Amino acid sequence: MPAPSSFDIKRIIRPNILKLEPYRCARDDYNEGILLDANENSYGPAHQASITQDLNGASSISVQIDGQQLHRYPDPMGRRVKQRVLQLRPSVPSMDNVFLGVGSDEIIDLLVRITCQPGRDAILVTPPTYGMYKVVAAINDVGVVKVPLVVEGERTFQLDVDAVIERATSDDAIKLVWLCSPGNPTGTHLDEADVRRLLESGYRGLVVIDEAYVDFVRPERGESFAKLVAEYPNVFVMQTMSKSFGLAGIRMGIGLGSAELVQFLNNAKAPYSLSTLALDVAHDALSDQGIGNMRQVAASLCAQRDEFLIPQLRALPHVGEIVGSNDANFVMCRFVDGSGRASNEIAKRLYTEMAENRGLVVRYRGGDHGCEGCLRITVGTPDENRAVIDTMRALLNAEP
């Protein structure tokens, strides 16, 4: 691995985390045999117990324990799931490079907590971007440096890479640079050359690439940055099962990075954060068949996006442009007034009327940098997409 000589992981991990002696939980040691080590309920899940009373009123309890062993704590490391993550991202060297979190949102928080000293350090974000990075920074009393994306011309929603490198390399307090690719709300896959330039720039912190929507990227636009994990120690790639796998309810985030960094994350996480139910579903979803299904579903959503939603939106009155490069399962649409100017008023009116009176909820993004007049519309089922277009058409026809 060509370690940029400027990167030393010990410099970005907080001193208290470097020194941390992690909690060793019972299931770290043994998970087979007669397990009387973790104060679980040996009878099994109580709600499934059948309780019988004998003639003297004494009760006896029997429980049919199903395959899921829900009375046992889960595997703290989720090893079965990590093994399958390697099938999804074969360029990732080993299970030691995989971290599992309670959704990506937990991983975002953990990364800030293990690297940034409250009241002293900072993160760098590139607006418009996912809102949780700065919320987590605020919760942890960590500064936020903003270097906006390019918002005009051919490179719309790409990194202003010179400015990012300039800021990141000139301020030692910036421990993390957050990139989002494809971006939320931009829907735009970042140029690989820019990401590599940043990784090789001499910046001494960690570059995090949030790829929540990566499975919706058209192959000709690029591929997952997960391959960079085998090349650079200063990159961390985040994915999630909430989007392409359709499993937002199980809360399963995937982090890919150097084994050293993954170890620090493991040391800091709650021991049994991932439930048995979530791990079981994730394990199924990451089987060969599960991954195949995910790819088909993602392709179908992309077809709805490209062949129905985008052309239909373009044909509506007051639609100025579809912004960004549409590499995700949503579309950003800019609404304009009669003279062609981006109109937050029209976007907001449409958004509110649809949500409050038509039972159709999209996201208003007009307040974000470079997103004036924009609504973000998630690609739905064919029926849902038709409903959104019909409703918008009726409402926009009534606009002056």
Ligand SMILES: Cc1ncc(COP(=O)(O)O)c(C=O)c1O
């Ligand atoms: C860019 C981005 N990252 C992370 C998340 C959160 O993912 P998870 O459901 O895994 O917490 C979202 C959710 O909308 C997102 O848009």
